Amino acid sequence: MSRIISPDNFIDQITGIISPKKQVNHPFIDLTVHKIYRMRSSGKVDFGGSEFEGCVTEPCLPVKQNPEDSYGWWDLHEGYFEIEYNESFTLSKNQIAIIQPHIRLLKCGCLHPTLFITQIDNTFQMQIWVPKIGIKIKENSRVSQLFIYEL
Numbered sequence: 001m002s003r004i005i006s007p008d009n010f011i012d013q014i015t016g017i018i019s020p021k022k023q024v025n026h027p028f029i030d031l032t033v034h035k036i037y038r039m040r041s042s043g044k045v046d047f048g049g050s051e052f053e054g055c056v057t058e059p060c061l062p063v064k065q066n067p068e069d070s071y072g073w074w075d076l077h078e079g080y081f082e083i084e085y086n087e088s089f090t091l092s093k094n095q096i097a098i099i100q101p102h103i104r105l106l107k108c109g110c111l112h113p114t115l116f117i118t119q120i121d122n123t124f125q126m127q128i129w130v131p132k133i134g135i136k137i138k139e140n141s142r143v144s145q146l147f148i149y150e151l
Contacts (some may be wrong), residue, residue: 033086042055
């Protein structure tokens with residue numbers, strides 16, 4: 001039988017956490033946004049993977065509202081984007097992670113898939129959909145929630 005593991009029991013497997021005090025919320029850890037990319041052209045998928053090509057993306061640049069601000073904001077308009085997280089991890093063989101959208105992201109009309117995965121590294125990017133009304137996302141915002149299950 002599987003069970004959700006308390007963040008206290010897996011936090012040492014995660015690197016890049018900005019503030020454990022704010023990000024650790026039982027039974028999950030909030031994941032924060034490091035970079036955002038705009039999808040610019042289509043990709044290709046084939047059966048064997050030898051002709052696979054991911055979408056071409058370009059970085060979106062955050063803009064500080066005031067020069068003295070520590071962090072800037074991304075002003076995203078309708079469309080698909082990719083988020084790169086600050087955090088990374090690799091799980092043991094008897095663990096699996098679920099990443100779901102943070103409730104605040106959902107309340108702003110944005111969506112990203114819920115995924116079952118075993119690791120996130122600096123090449124992992126989560127696709128996010130932004131509605132017609134757009135969204136402003138501040139650097140290091142908590143945008144996803146990570147649950148770890150022990151199998």
